[in-house]
Amino acid sequence: MVTDYKKTNPNLESPIYHPFFLHPGQEGVQSFREHVNIVRDKLEQVFLHADRPFAGKTPEEIQRELHSIMTLSKETETLEHTLDELFDPVLLNSLHISHEKSLAHLHCPPLISGVVTELMIGALNQSMDSWDQSPAATYMEQALVHQLAMLMNLPQSSDGVFTSGGTQSNYMGMLLARDDYCQSRWQHNVQTDGLPNQWNRMRILCSEEAHFSVQKSASQLGMGEKSVVPIPCDSHHRMKESKVKEKLKQLKEEKLIPIAIVATCGTTDYGSIDPIEELAEIAQKHNLWLHVDAAYGGGLIFSHSYVQKVAGIHLADSITLDFHKLCYQPISCGLFLLKEREHFRYLSHHADYLNPKEDDQEGIVNLVNKSVQTTRRFDALKVFVTIKTLGTNLLGSMIDHTIELTQYTAEYLRRKDNFVVENGDPELSTVVFQYQINDSINLNELNRSIQQTLFHQGEAVISKTSVRGKVYLKFTLLNPRTTKKDIREVVSEIERTGNEIANGGMFA
Numbered sequence: 131m132v133t134d135y136k137k138t139n140p141n142l143e144s145p146i147y148h149p150f151f152l153h154p155g156q157e158g159v160q161s162f163r164e165h166v167n168i169v170r171d172k173l174e175q176v177f178l179h180a181d182r183p184f185a186g187k188t189p190e191e192i193q194r195e196l197h198s199i200m201t202l203s204k205e206t207e208t209l210e211h212t213l214d215e216l217f218d219p220v221l222l223n224s225l226h227i228s229h230e231k232s233l234a235h236l237h238c239p240p241l242i243s244g245v246v247t248e249l250m251i252g253a254l255n256q257s258m259d260s261w262d263q264s265p266a267a268t269y270m271e272q273a274l275v276h277q278l279a280m281l282m283n284l285p286q287s288s289d290g291v292f293t294s295g296g297t298q299s300n301y302m303g304m305l306l307a308r309d310d311y312c313q314s315r316w317q318h319n320v321q322t323d324g325l326p327n328q329w330n331r332m333r334i335l336c337s338e339e340a341h342f343s344v345q346k347s348a349s350q351l352g353m354g355e356k357s358v359v360p361i362p363c364d365s366h367h368r369m370k371e372s373k374v375k376e377k378l379k380q381l382k383e384e385k386l387i388p389i390a391i392v393a394t395c396g397t398t399d400y401g402s403i404d405p406i407e408e409l410a411e412i413a414q415k416h417n418l419w420l421h422v423d424a425a426y427g428g429g430l431i432f433s434h435s436y437v438q439k440v441a442g443i444h445l446a447d448s449i450t451l452d453f454h455k456l457c458y459q460p461i462s463c464g465l466f467l468l469k470e471r472e473h474f475r476y477l478s479h480h481a482d483y484l485n486p487k488e489d490d491q492e493g494i495v496n497l498v499n500k501s502v503q504t505t506r507r508f509d510a511l512k513v514f515v516t517i518k519t520l521g522t523n524l525l526g527s528m529i530d531h532t533i534e535l536t537q538y539t540a541e542y543l544r545r546k547d548n549f550v551v552e553n554g555d556p557e558l559s560t561v562v563f564q565y566q567i568n569d570s571i572n573l574n575e576l577n578r579s580i581q582q583t584l585f586h587q588g589e590a591v592i593s594k595t596s597v598r599g600k601v602y603l604k605f606t607l608l609n610p611r612t613t614k615k616d617i618r619e620v621v622s623e624i625e626r627t628g629n630e631i632a633n634g635g636m637f638a
């Protein structure tokens with residue numbers, strides 16, 4: 131039944147808003163149950179009938195369907211009515227990321243443990259900025275961060291904080307690297323005094339395959355994108371340590387000031403892992419900050435067979451890790467770790483209303499002191515519930531499954547005549563390849579067209595990237611439910627589509 135709330139004449143003595151809040155007492159609980167059941171019902175319909183990763187609509191079609199429901203209403207409606215309206219345009223037109231043939235980006239199928247914990251996170255709505263807004267959550271996040279740091283062999287002096295993802299974590303790493311350099315070398319406090327005169331000469335070294343958020347951070351931090359020096363990679367797409375050494379020498383000759391090295395542990399395209407231990411040695415020798423961007427590869431800490439790939443990660447000054455990639459959590463769920471917790475001081479600012487200095491003296495923990503955010507989600511709960519219920523063994527097996535499936539996929543493609551595999555010996559869970567039917571055809575157009583055709587058919591979602599200026603196709607295999615058979619079917623669909631396009635003479 132829809133109540134017309136305009137006619138109910140609310141007054142300050144008898145609030146009428148009960149059904150809308152999950153509040154203490156029977157009424158709130160009853161209303162909550164009804165609402166959850168409605169949502170569960172709709173989601174069941176979506177997941178019972180989603181037989182393809184994508185409905186295959188065009189951007190125009192999707193916008194047109196959305197248009198009809200986008201008028202905002204003054205009147206009250208039932209949740210059921212609202213969800214009915216958006217069922218087709220939004221729920222059915224979403225990318226069904228949990229489908230076994232959804233293989234495009236570093237975008238994972240979420241574990242049920244994470245999905246249902248999202249409901250708890252929202253219902254409790256703790257805010258992680260000050261202890262009095264998250265009395266238990268603050269300490270749970272702290273304790274979980276500590277355990278994860280210990281799992282990675284970081285020292286007792288380490289600390290960390292949950293973030294919105296890899297971009298934010300990388301930004302924090304670059305910010306602390308900058309501020310620590312200025313403070314320790316020049317006794318210059320960036321927090322109070324802004325950038326030092328040398329801002330124009332500061333440099334950050336990273337792989338040419340590093341994530342673009344390194345550049346973005348440098349630009350936001352006032353050093354400019356030009357402060358990021360890309361280092362060439364070897365044939366396995368790993369940053370060459372010899373080139374790092376050469377570059378450091380050259381920069382110093384040019385009177386430029388290297389402040390940090392970023393090692394990528396799992397590049398976005400190839401999953402390649404820079405030589406962390408060697409880079410740590412170089413960073414130590416030159417007294418530079420080492421940031422390890424393990425947004426993708428960090429999940430390997432749970433792996434049974436491949437944990438060795440992240441050896442040396444504990445040598446980093448700061449680390450980026452995303453649980454919404456290889457650890458199957460709903461977005462958003464990132465972690466930033468720091469070897470020396472005292473470096474968080476560059477981020478802290480005391481506000482009388484929120485985190486007064488006295489709190490520190492009284493031992494009250496206000497996590498806002500460690501974050502670039504103020505109000506912040508209790509994402510740590512998802513990770514905790516997942517690890518507690520699945521156990522690290524099962525989580526590790528899932529990760530191993532995807533890596534082994536990726537090795538199978540690369541091998542399978544390599545054996546075929548018409549495929550060239552760029553990373554034939556994949557490090558993590560991506561395979562980059564090109565379909566090459568014959569020389570008389572424009573392979574860039576062909577591969578681009580294969581990817582798009584598959585997307586619009588909706589049967590399989592794969593991605594494309596560029597390899598030395600050429601269009602290649604890419605699988606990112608994050609779903610532990612994807613099987614060899616799924617892979618063979620998608621590959622044969624690529625072949626069929628490729629032949630059809632080629633024989634149609636479109637790109638001759």
Ligand SMILES: *Cc1c(COP(=O)(O)O)cnc(C)c1O
Nearest residue numbers: 295296297341396398423425426
């Ligand atoms: C995905 C990714 C990022 C960015 O992380 P977000 O969570 O998308 O902000 C950074 N670095 C690497 C290597 C990544 O793969």
